[in-house]
Amino acid sequence: MNDNESIIRKSIEWRGARMALATVVSTWGSAPRPRGSHMIVHADGRFEGSISGGCVESAVLQRAAEVIGGRSAHVERYGVADGDAWEVGLPCGGEIAVLVQPVNEAGFAPGLFDRIAAASARGRALTLATDLNSGVTREVAGEGDFLNRYDPPRRLLIVGAVQIAQSLVPLAQAIGVTPVVIDPRGRFLTAERFPGVELDDRWPDEAIAARFPGESTAVVTLSHDIKIDDPALVAALRASTGYVAALGSRKSHAARLERLGAMGFGADDLARIDGPAGLDIGAIGAAEIALSITAGMVAGFNARAIAHRMENI
Numbered sequence: 628m629n630d631n632e633s634i635i636r637k638s639i640e641w642r643g644a645r646m647a648l649a650t651v652v653s654t655w656g657s658a659p660r661p662r663g664s665h666m667i668v669h670a671d672g673r674f675e676g677s678i679s680g681g682c683v684e685s686a687v688l689q690r691a692a693e694v695i696g697g698r699s700a701h702v703e704r705y706g707v708a709d710g711d712a713w714e715v716g717l718p719c720g721g722e723i724a725v726l727v728q729p730v731n732e733a734g735f736a737p738g739l740f741d742r743i744a745a746a747s748a749r750g751r752a753l754t755l756a757t758d759l760n761s762g763v764t765r766e767v768a769g770e771g772d773f774l775n776r777y778d779p780p781r782r783l784l785i786v787g788a789v790q791i792a793q794s795l796v797p798l799a800q801a802i803g804v805t806p807v808v809i810d811p812r813g814r815f816l817t818a819e820r821f822p823g824v825e826l827d828d829r830w831p832d833e834a835i836a837a838r839f840p841g842e843s844t845a846v847v848t849l850s851h852d853i854k855i856d857d858p859a860l861v862a863a864l865r866a867s868t869g870y871v872a873a874l875g876s877r878k879s880h881a882a883r884l885e886r887l888g889a890m891g892f893g894a895d896d897l898a899r900i901d902g903p904a905g906l907d908i909g910a911i912g913a914a915e916i917a918l919s920i921t922a923g924m925v926a927g928f929n930a931r932a933i934a935h936r937m938e939n940i
Contacts, residue, residue: 632780634665635747637675638730638740645670646730647691651678652702652759652773653724660723663775667730670695678725679705690727700728700762726773728762735764742766747779750839779843780805781928786831786859787850788815791874794917795847796824802925809834809859810850831859836866842931845870845924847904857886864896870927872904872920901927 638646649666666676666684668691678687683705690703706722728734739755746753754776756768768774781804785792788810799806809827810816816826827834835846846863847870848856856873863871864887873883880902887897905919906926 631663631665631676631777632747634667634676635740635743635777638667638737639744641667641669642737645695647694648728648730648735649678649687649691650726650728650757650773650775651723652726652757655706655722666691668692668695679723683723683725687725687727690725694727694729694734700726700734702726702759726757726759726762728757728764734762739764739766743777746777750779750841750844752776752778752842779841781843781845782807782838782840783845783847783924784809784835784838784840784859784863786810786835786846786848786856787852787874788812788817788820788826789849789851790913791849791917791920793820794914795849795920796821798917798921799924802921804845804924807834807838811855831855832862835859835862840866840868842867842869843928844868845872845927847872847874847920847924849874849904851875853883853886857883860887860900861890861892864892864899868899869931870901870924871899872901872923874904874916874920875902877903 647668649668651660651662651664654662660678664678666674666678666687668674668688674688677684686705694700702724704722704724730737743753754774755764755766756772756774757764758769759773783799783804783806785795785806785808788808792808796806796808807825807827808816808821809831811828811830813828816828818826838844840846840863846859846868848859850856851874860871860873873880875883883902884897901923905916905923908919910916910919
């Protein structure tokens with residue numbers, strides 16, 4: 628779950644305090660939050676995250692207070708509001724099961740948050756296993772354990788500080804993806820053109836490799852200069868980059884694939900490149916092209932996320 632980043636930050640910020648962690652471990656029907664979603668609760672009542680989009684948070688906060696007070700980890704189930712089957716209802720009609728466990732060695736050990744953060748810093752995912760009977764979370768899975776995969780925060784490495792990049796940056800930010808603009812050309816890569824955005828003036832292959840791109844990283848080349856775009860694609864394909872795309876016509880993309888093939892990349896590698904970049908929405912102009920690239924990136928990220936969730940069911 629990429630959107631658990633804020634929970635990880637708060638857990639480290641609140642280190643030393645008594646806390647409880649609530650986790651969605653099962654869903655049925657139109658549940659508002661997916662499996663693996665977290666909410667962390669401080670002993671003073673503060674909390675971060677969501678396990679139902681607001682439907683049952685109040686009830687879970689009460690369960691969390693009990694766990695902080697000494698109650699053992701346990702699973703609570705919430706479903707449709709029929710007045711008989713469930714104490715608390717989900718008006719959307721779905722059902723969820725929520726594990727509430729203490730943040731300590733008898734539940735979710737505080738050091739596990741550090742392990743997640745360290746893996747994220749390297750661009751890597753970490754999967755943790757929880758025994759729902761004992762409520763203990765660990766790194767080694769046992770039979771029947773609930774598995775939760777923690778992906779690094781999503782990033783977009785934009786190669787080429789061109790006009791499309793100026794539209795792509797705010798679109799990425801709006802959906803919670805952190806953009807970085809990479810371009811060795813100083814006249815293009817300026818804070819005036821890209822205010823408040825991380826800028827990297829190294830050659831793209833070096834800049835990309837230094838960020839350890841994994842499945843939560845997208846690389847999109849926009850410069851139209853093969854001396855800039857091709858090294859970026861090489862670096863992206865040599866890693867487990869989650870989404871790789873290149874701007875250009877079908878003719879230029881075919882030539883690009885020939886060049887990369889001559890460098891030793893096989894058909895499976897080349898098939899990873901979304902080219903021409905983005906979903907075909909008949910885009911006209913920089914802003915619409917940026918929108919199509921954003922949609923293609925989201926589709927690529929989510930396809931992988933769905934595949935991983937299916938593996939863990």
